[in-house]
Structure formats: C-alpha cells, structure tokens
Amino acid sequence: MFRKVFIFCSCVIFLGGCVFDSEPMPEIVYGSGSKPIIIPPRITKPKPDMGSVYKNIPRDWLPPSHLEKRWAAVVVHHSATEKGNAAIFHKIHIEQKHWDGVGYDFVIGNGTDSGDGQVEVTFRWRKQIPGAHCGGTANNWANRDGVGICLVGDFTYTVPTARQMESLVKLIRFLQKRYRIPKSRIYGHSSTPGAHITACPGKRFPMSRLKAMLY
Numbered sequence: 001m002f003r004k005v006f007i008f009c010s011c012v013i014f015l016g017g018c019v020f021d022s023e024p025m026p027e028i029v030y031g032s033g034s035k036p037i038i039i040p041p042r043i044t045k046p047k048p049d050m051g052s053v054y055k056n057i058p059r060d061w062l063p064p065s066h067l068e069k070r071w072a073a074v075v076v077h078h079s080a081t082e083k084g085n086a087a088i089f090h091k092i093h094i095e096q097k098h099w100d101g102v103g104y105d106f107v108i109g110n111g112t113d114s115g116d117g118q119v120e121v122t123f124r125w126r127k128q129i130p131g132a133h134c135g136g137t138a139n140n141w142a143n144r145d146g147v148g149i150c151l152v153g154d155f156t157y158t159v160p161t162a163r164q165m166e167s168l169v170k171l172i173r174f175l176q177k178r179y180r181i182p183k184s185r186i187y188g189h190s191s192t193p194g195a196h197i198t199a200c201p202g203k204r205f206p207m208s209r210l211k212a213m214l215y
C-alpha cells in the first residue's frame, strides 16, 4: 500500500514540477482508513483570452460588412429613467427631440421593458450612421466616431444590474477588439471630451469597475 501511495505521489510531484509549475496541486490526506484521501485542487478561472472575444457574439452586433465604418471610442450613457427599451427611446427621441430616431447604437435593458442585460441593436448601428447621443448633433466627433451605448436606469440613484454590467463588458470588449479601441477611449458621457455638461451616466455608475474589466 505504502509503495502505491509513494509511486502516486512521485508521479504527481513529477508532473507538477514539469507541466503545471504555477498551478495548485492536489492535497493527499491520510485519514483513519487504509486509503489516502485525495483532495482535488481549487481550479482558478482562466485569464480572459483576446481570441475568445468573438465567441458567442450575437450576429446582429456585427454590422453589415458593406456599410461598416471605423469607430474610435465608446460613450456610455444611462437612460435617466427607471424603465425603457430601444423602441420607447426611439419614439421619445423622434417626438421630443426631433431626431431621426433613437440616439444610441445599443440599448442594454434592466428587466423592465426589455430583458435584464438584453442588448438591443438600433437602426444607427445597423446603418452605421452617426449617433445623436453626445451633444445631440451629427457633427461632433463623439457622435461621428463614438459608439453610443445606453443602459436603462437612473444611476444617480441606483446602480446597473449585474446582468447589465456583464453585457456591457462583453459588448465593449467586442468593440475594443474589432476597432482597436484602447481603454483610454472608453468614456462615460460626462467625461467625453467636448461633451456638454451632464450628469450622465450618473454618479453611481461604476466606471472604475468597468474599466478594470476591459482590455
């Protein structure tokens, strides 16, 4: 019995030394019975892989190839409302702001009028046309070159849901990878260079936590 355990331990140590240098090793405990108990190591999560960014990406995140333009930045907004979805904002932006439709490229729901963490793609992204999310004009750089993402909610008072943050990170990572957008050009609306003074995306929006999760 001792010999078997010795051989097993030798193999584990040998393999550990050769292959899994920095990985945690299984622990062997000798209980009251004759057989040793082997406790498997805790598996740590693999680090994010840049290559995995296209896996499980919804098809509608990819713009039509003949229209696709280059994007240089991402501007994150909140809707400043408790509820809403892309269709509701589309109607409001036409009727109240007299724009040609919803100002954002993407809207991420909070479980009220669309799914919690659901990413809606708007006509702006599908047509690859300038946004109306930063200053409201078609001519400033943030609207022309920045992708506008709106999270439903008022983050002056609340925080985004876990699923909203999960979708936001996934979406921004996709955009970063596809358009080579560095972390330094991921903005909250209020910190976007040239933006009008605004509280958007709200003082409780976790911008530093978001940045820590990006490339």
Ligand SMILES: [Zn+2]
Residues within 6 Å of the ligand: 076, 077, 078, 133, 189, 198, 200, 201
């Ligand atoms: Zn905004």
